[in-house]
Amino acid sequence: MARNWPIMNLKSCLISLLFGISLLGGVYSRIVSVPVGPLIRVEGQPISIRCDVTDYGGPDEQDFEWVMTRAQTDSQIKIISTFDNSYSHASLTRRVASGEISMNRLKDNEVELKISDVKQIDSGFYTCQTPSTDSEIRGNYEARVQLIVIPNTLKVSPTAPSPLVSESGDIVLSCNVTRELTQPTYLSVTWSIRKSKTLETEEILSFGPQGEVTTGPKYTRRYSDGSVRLVPGRNGVFELVIAKVTTSDDGTYGCTGTEWAHESSGQWLQIVESTKEMGPVAVTPIISDNSDQ
Numbered sequence: 001m002a003r004n005w006p007i008m009n010l011k012s013c014l015i016s017l018l019f020g021i022s023l024l025g026g027v028y029s030r031i032v033s034v035p036v037g038p039l040i041r042v043e044g045q046p047i048s049i050r051c052d053v054t055d056y057g058g059p060d061e062q063d064f065e066w067v068m069t070r071a072q073t074d075s076q077i078k079i080i081s082t083f084d085n086s087y088s089h090a091s092l093t094r095r096v097a098s099g100e101i102s103m104n105r106l107k108d109n110e111v112e113l114k115i116s117d118v119k120q121i122d123s124g125f126y127t128c129q130t131p132s133t134d135s136e137i138r139g140n141y142e143a144r145v146q147l148i149v150i151p152n153t154l155k156v157s158p159t160a161p162s163p164l165v166s167e168s169g170d171i172v173l174s175c176n177v178t179r180e181l182t183q184p185t186y187l188s189v190t191w192s193i194r195k196s197k198t199l200e201t202e203e204i205l206s207f208g209p210q211g212e213v214t215t216g217p218k219y220t221r222r223y224s225d226g227s228v229r230l231v232p233g234r235n236g237v238f239e240l241v242i243a244k245v246t247t248s249d250d251g252t253y254g255c256t257g258t259e260w261a262h263e264s265s266g267q268w269l270q271i272v273e274s275t276k277e278m279g280p281v282a283v284t285p286i287i288s289d290n291s292d293q
Protein backbone atom coordinates (compact mmCIF):
# COMPACT_ATOMS: atom_id res chain seq x y z
CA MET A 1 0.00 0.00 0.00
CA ALA A 2 2.67 2.45 1.14
CA ARG A 3 4.49 2.14 -2.18
CA ASN A 4 1.49 3.42 -4.10
CA TRP A 5 1.33 6.69 -2.24
CA PRO A 6 3.92 8.61 -4.25
CA ILE A 7 2.18 7.66 -7.50
CA MET A 8 -1.19 8.78 -6.22
CA ASN A 9 0.32 12.02 -5.04
CA LEU A 10 1.80 12.69 -8.41
CA LYS A 11 -1.53 12.01 -10.06
CA SER A 12 -3.50 14.28 -7.75
CA CYS A 13 -0.79 16.94 -8.17
CA LEU A 14 -1.29 16.83 -11.93
CA ILE A 15 -5.04 17.01 -11.59
CA SER A 16 -4.87 20.05 -9.32
CA LEU A 17 -2.31 21.65 -11.61
CA LEU A 18 -4.61 21.23 -14.64
CA PHE A 19 -7.58 22.44 -12.64
CA GLY A 20 -5.52 25.46 -11.50
CA ILE A 21 -4.59 26.32 -15.08
CA SER A 22 -8.21 26.06 -16.19
CA LEU A 23 -9.25 28.55 -13.50
CA LEU A 24 -6.42 30.98 -14.19
CA GLY A 25 -6.00 30.80 -17.92
CA GLY A 26 -9.60 30.13 -18.87
CA VAL A 27 -9.22 26.72 -20.49
CA TYR A 28 -12.62 26.40 -22.03
CA SER A 29 -13.89 24.81 -25.14
CA ARG A 30 -17.03 26.50 -26.38
CA ILE A 31 -20.05 24.27 -27.04
CA VAL A 32 -23.05 25.54 -29.04
CA SER A 33 -26.07 23.22 -28.98
CA VAL A 34 -29.36 22.97 -30.83
CA PRO A 35 -31.88 20.09 -30.70
CA VAL A 36 -30.99 16.92 -32.56
CA GLY A 37 -33.07 16.89 -35.74
CA PRO A 38 -34.64 16.51 -38.02
CA LEU A 39 -37.51 18.55 -36.61
CA ILE A 40 -40.74 17.70 -38.39
CA ARG A 41 -43.38 20.43 -38.30
CA VAL A 42 -46.67 21.12 -40.06
CA GLU A 43 -47.17 24.13 -42.32
CA GLY A 44 -49.08 26.96 -40.66
CA GLN A 45 -48.07 25.95 -37.14
CA PRO A 46 -45.66 27.74 -34.78
CA ILE A 47 -42.12 26.52 -34.19
CA SER A 48 -39.46 27.25 -31.61
CA ILE A 49 -35.83 26.14 -31.98
CA ARG A 50 -33.61 26.64 -28.95
CA CYS A 51 -29.90 27.25 -28.98
CA ASP A 52 -27.52 27.51 -26.06
CA VAL A 53 -23.82 28.02 -25.52
CA THR A 54 -21.70 26.72 -22.64
CA ASP A 55 -18.04 26.54 -21.64
CA TYR A 56 -17.16 29.92 -23.12
CA GLY A 57 -14.88 32.76 -22.08
CA GLY A 58 -15.77 36.44 -21.80
CA PRO A 59 -19.04 38.04 -20.70
CA ASP A 60 -21.91 35.93 -19.35
CA GLU A 61 -24.35 37.43 -21.84
CA GLN A 62 -23.66 35.95 -25.25
CA ASP A 63 -24.77 37.03 -28.71
CA PHE A 64 -26.45 34.77 -31.22
CA GLU A 65 -27.14 34.72 -34.95
CA TRP A 66 -29.28 32.34 -36.96
CA VAL A 67 -28.70 31.54 -40.61
CA MET A 68 -30.36 28.93 -42.79
CA THR A 69 -29.70 27.10 -46.04
CA ARG A 70 -32.42 25.57 -48.13
CA ALA A 71 -31.94 21.93 -49.00
CA GLN A 72 -31.40 22.55 -52.74
CA THR A 73 -28.95 25.44 -52.43
CA ASP A 74 -25.73 26.14 -50.60
CA SER A 75 -26.17 29.86 -50.07
CA GLN A 76 -26.68 30.96 -46.51
CA ILE A 77 -29.65 33.16 -45.73
CA LYS A 78 -29.20 35.36 -42.68
CA ILE A 79 -32.29 35.26 -40.47
CA ILE A 80 -31.88 37.21 -37.25
CA SER A 81 -29.26 38.38 -34.78
CA THR A 82 -29.27 39.50 -31.14
CA PHE A 83 -27.05 42.49 -31.87
CA ASP A 84 -27.52 43.51 -35.51
CA ASN A 85 -30.94 44.94 -36.43
CA SER A 86 -30.14 45.00 -40.13
CA TYR A 87 -28.98 41.39 -40.20
CA SER A 88 -31.91 39.71 -41.99
CA HIS A 89 -31.73 38.73 -45.65
CA ALA A 90 -33.96 40.88 -47.88
CA SER A 91 -36.33 37.95 -48.44
CA LEU A 92 -37.00 37.77 -44.68
CA THR A 93 -37.04 41.41 -43.55
CA ARG A 94 -40.82 41.71 -43.78
CA ARG A 95 -41.42 38.57 -41.71
CA VAL A 96 -38.87 39.70 -39.13
CA ALA A 97 -40.30 43.25 -38.97
CA SER A 98 -43.84 41.91 -38.42
CA GLY A 99 -42.65 39.64 -35.62
CA GLU A 100 -43.60 36.48 -37.52
CA ILE A 101 -39.94 35.48 -37.20
CA SER A 102 -38.39 36.46 -33.87
CA MET A 103 -35.72 35.53 -31.39
CA ASN A 104 -36.30 35.48 -27.63
CA ARG A 105 -33.48 35.55 -25.16
CA LEU A 106 -34.25 32.93 -22.51
CA LYS A 107 -31.00 33.26 -20.54
CA ASP A 108 -27.61 34.94 -20.91
CA ASN A 109 -26.51 31.86 -22.81
CA GLU A 110 -29.74 30.66 -24.42
CA VAL A 111 -32.14 31.92 -27.09
CA GLU A 112 -35.05 30.54 -29.08
CA LEU A 113 -35.79 31.21 -32.73
CA LYS A 114 -39.55 31.43 -33.25
CA ILE A 115 -41.60 31.30 -36.41
CA SER A 116 -45.29 31.84 -35.67
CA ASP A 117 -46.57 30.41 -38.95
CA VAL A 118 -44.02 28.09 -40.54
CA LYS A 119 -44.06 27.68 -44.34
CA GLN A 120 -42.84 24.88 -46.56
CA ILE A 121 -40.11 27.18 -47.96
CA ASP A 122 -38.73 27.38 -44.38
CA SER A 123 -37.55 23.78 -44.71
CA GLY A 124 -33.78 23.55 -44.55
CA PHE A 125 -30.79 23.56 -42.26
CA TYR A 126 -30.77 26.09 -39.43
CA THR A 127 -27.43 27.13 -37.98
CA CYS A 128 -27.06 28.91 -34.65
CA GLN A 129 -23.80 30.86 -34.42
CA THR A 130 -22.19 32.64 -31.48
CA PRO A 131 -19.53 35.27 -32.17
CA SER A 132 -16.38 34.59 -30.16
CA THR A 133 -15.84 36.33 -26.83
CA ASP A 134 -13.08 33.87 -25.97
CA SER A 135 -9.46 34.93 -25.57
CA GLU A 136 -8.50 31.93 -27.67
CA ILE A 137 -10.56 30.24 -30.36
CA ARG A 138 -11.39 26.79 -29.04
CA GLY A 139 -14.46 24.59 -29.41
CA ASN A 140 -17.54 24.89 -31.59
CA TYR A 141 -19.01 28.25 -32.52
CA GLU A 142 -22.08 26.97 -34.31
CA ALA A 143 -24.54 24.08 -34.42
CA ARG A 144 -26.99 23.00 -37.07
CA VAL A 145 -30.38 21.31 -37.14
CA GLN A 146 -32.63 20.27 -40.01
CA LEU A 147 -36.22 21.49 -40.19
CA ILE A 148 -38.69 19.62 -42.39
CA VAL A 149 -42.00 21.40 -42.93
CA ILE A 150 -44.74 19.11 -44.21
CA PRO A 151 -48.15 20.13 -45.55
CA ASN A 152 -51.14 19.83 -43.26
CA THR A 153 -52.81 16.61 -44.44
CA LEU A 154 -54.55 15.70 -41.19
CA LYS A 155 -58.18 14.80 -41.85
CA VAL A 156 -60.74 14.09 -39.17
CA SER A 157 -64.07 12.78 -40.50
CA PRO A 158 -66.53 11.56 -37.91
CA THR A 159 -69.65 9.56 -38.62
CA ALA A 160 -72.67 11.11 -36.91
CA PRO A 161 -73.90 8.86 -34.07
CA SER A 162 -77.59 7.90 -33.77
CA PRO A 163 -79.24 11.00 -32.35
CA LEU A 164 -81.62 8.99 -30.14
CA VAL A 165 -80.53 6.13 -27.90
CA SER A 166 -82.61 4.59 -25.19
CA GLU A 167 -81.26 4.15 -21.71
CA SER A 168 -79.05 1.03 -21.32
CA GLY A 169 -78.40 1.02 -25.10
CA ASP A 170 -75.12 1.72 -26.94
CA ILE A 171 -73.65 4.90 -28.41
CA VAL A 172 -71.29 4.16 -31.31
CA LEU A 173 -68.73 6.88 -32.05
CA SER A 174 -66.82 6.31 -35.25
CA CYS A 175 -64.09 8.72 -36.27
CA ASN A 176 -61.81 8.48 -39.32
CA VAL A 177 -58.42 10.11 -38.68
CA THR A 178 -55.84 10.02 -41.46
CA ARG A 179 -52.82 11.91 -42.76
CA GLU A 180 -50.55 11.43 -45.76
CA LEU A 181 -47.45 9.65 -44.59
CA THR A 182 -44.41 11.44 -46.04
CA GLN A 183 -42.43 11.71 -42.79
CA PRO A 184 -42.55 9.48 -39.71
CA THR A 185 -45.44 11.09 -37.83
CA TYR A 186 -47.94 9.43 -35.53
CA LEU A 187 -51.65 9.80 -34.85
CA SER A 188 -53.89 9.81 -31.84
CA VAL A 189 -57.64 10.22 -31.51
CA THR A 190 -59.54 11.61 -28.55
CA TRP A 191 -63.29 11.45 -27.93
CA SER A 192 -65.02 14.03 -25.80
CA ILE A 193 -68.54 15.04 -24.80
CA ARG A 194 -70.13 18.38 -24.04
CA LYS A 195 -72.74 17.30 -21.52
CA SER A 196 -76.26 18.62 -22.00
CA LYS A 197 -76.79 19.04 -18.27
CA THR A 198 -73.61 20.92 -17.31
CA LEU A 199 -72.43 22.21 -20.73
CA GLU A 200 -68.94 21.17 -19.66
CA THR A 201 -66.64 19.34 -22.05
CA GLU A 202 -65.19 16.13 -20.66
CA GLU A 203 -62.58 13.89 -22.19
CA ILE A 204 -63.77 10.31 -22.57
CA LEU A 205 -60.80 8.41 -23.97
CA SER A 206 -57.64 8.87 -26.03
CA PHE A 207 -55.93 6.28 -28.19
CA GLY A 208 -52.32 6.74 -29.33
CA PRO A 209 -49.90 8.02 -30.47
CA GLN A 210 -48.16 4.78 -29.47
CA GLY A 211 -51.25 2.59 -29.26
CA GLU A 212 -51.82 3.36 -25.60
CA VAL A 213 -55.23 4.15 -24.11
CA THR A 214 -55.81 6.93 -21.59
CA THR A 215 -59.21 7.53 -20.09
CA GLY A 216 -60.79 10.73 -18.87
CA PRO A 217 -61.19 10.75 -15.06
CA LYS A 218 -64.96 10.11 -15.21
CA TYR A 219 -64.61 7.19 -17.62
CA THR A 220 -61.82 5.14 -16.02
CA ARG A 221 -64.18 2.75 -14.23
CA ARG A 222 -66.42 2.26 -17.26
CA TYR A 223 -63.37 1.51 -19.42
CA SER A 224 -62.03 -1.03 -16.95
CA ASP A 225 -65.41 -2.81 -16.63
CA GLY A 226 -65.77 -2.88 -20.43
CA SER A 227 -68.81 -0.66 -20.81
CA VAL A 228 -66.65 1.86 -22.65
CA ARG A 229 -64.60 0.02 -25.25
CA LEU A 230 -62.41 0.75 -28.22
CA VAL A 231 -62.97 -1.20 -31.41
CA PRO A 232 -59.72 -1.71 -33.36
CA GLY A 233 -59.82 0.57 -36.38
CA ARG A 234 -59.46 -0.28 -40.05
CA ASN A 235 -58.26 2.24 -42.66
CA GLY A 236 -57.96 5.04 -40.16
CA VAL A 237 -61.34 4.46 -38.58
CA PHE A 238 -61.39 4.45 -34.80
CA GLU A 239 -64.55 3.39 -33.06
CA LEU A 240 -65.57 3.96 -29.48
CA VAL A 241 -68.61 2.20 -28.03
CA ILE A 242 -70.30 3.47 -24.89
CA ALA A 243 -72.58 0.71 -23.61
CA LYS A 244 -75.26 0.67 -20.89
CA VAL A 245 -75.82 4.40 -21.33
CA THR A 246 -77.68 6.51 -18.80
CA THR A 247 -79.25 9.93 -19.17
CA SER A 248 -75.96 11.46 -17.99
CA ASP A 249 -74.46 10.38 -21.36
CA ASP A 250 -76.78 12.87 -23.05
CA GLY A 251 -74.75 15.49 -24.91
CA THR A 252 -72.84 16.49 -28.01
CA TYR A 253 -69.92 14.23 -28.90
CA GLY A 254 -66.72 15.26 -30.63
CA CYS A 255 -63.49 13.71 -31.81
CA THR A 256 -60.02 15.20 -32.10
CA GLY A 257 -57.28 13.86 -34.32
CA THR A 258 -53.72 14.80 -33.38
CA GLU A 259 -50.55 14.31 -35.41
CA TRP A 260 -47.35 13.83 -33.43
CA ALA A 261 -43.63 13.90 -34.06
CA HIS A 262 -41.30 11.72 -32.02
CA GLU A 263 -38.27 13.97 -31.43
CA SER A 264 -34.77 12.53 -31.33
CA SER A 265 -34.69 13.59 -27.67
CA GLY A 266 -37.41 11.01 -27.06
CA GLN A 267 -40.05 13.69 -26.50
CA TRP A 268 -43.48 13.37 -28.18
CA LEU A 269 -44.62 16.63 -29.68
CA GLN A 270 -48.11 17.49 -31.01
CA ILE A 271 -47.53 19.06 -34.41
CA VAL A 272 -51.13 19.65 -35.47
CA GLU A 273 -54.63 18.78 -34.31
CA SER A 274 -58.18 19.08 -35.54
CA THR A 275 -61.44 18.74 -33.61
CA LYS A 276 -64.76 17.89 -35.24
CA GLU A 277 -68.21 17.75 -33.77
CA MET A 278 -69.74 14.29 -34.22
CA GLY A 279 -73.28 15.23 -33.28
CA PRO A 280 -75.77 15.37 -30.43
CA VAL A 281 -77.11 12.24 -28.75
CA ALA A 282 -80.24 12.31 -26.62
CA VAL A 283 -80.69 9.43 -24.19
CA THR A 284 -84.35 8.59 -23.63
CA PRO A 285 -85.08 7.23 -20.18
CA ILE A 286 -86.83 3.87 -19.80
CA ILE A 287 -89.96 4.14 -17.70
CA SER A 288 -89.34 1.36 -15.27
CA ASP A 289 -92.32 -0.91 -14.42
CA ASN A 290 -90.50 -2.19 -11.36
CA SER A 291 -90.90 1.12 -9.57
CA ASP A 292 -94.65 0.59 -9.38
CA GLN A 293 -94.39 -2.77 -7.67
Ligand SMILES: *[C@@H]1O[C@H](CO)[C@@H](O)[C@H](O)[C@H]1NC(C)=O
Pocket residue numbers: 155157176177178234235236237
Ligand atom coordinates in the same frame (compact mmCIF):
# COMPACT_ATOMS: atom_id res chain seq x y z
C1 LIG B 1 -61.01 7.83 -44.13
O1 LIG B 1 -60.58 9.07 -44.67
C2 LIG B 1 -59.64 8.94 -45.72
C3 LIG B 1 -59.14 10.32 -46.08
O2 LIG B 1 -60.18 11.25 -46.25
C4 LIG B 1 -60.29 8.20 -46.89
O3 LIG B 1 -59.36 8.05 -47.94
C5 LIG B 1 -60.77 6.84 -46.41
O4 LIG B 1 -61.44 6.19 -47.43
C6 LIG B 1 -61.68 6.99 -45.20
N1 LIG B 1 -61.98 5.68 -44.69
C7 LIG B 1 -63.22 5.26 -44.49
C8 LIG B 1 -63.36 3.85 -44.05
O5 LIG B 1 -64.17 5.99 -44.64
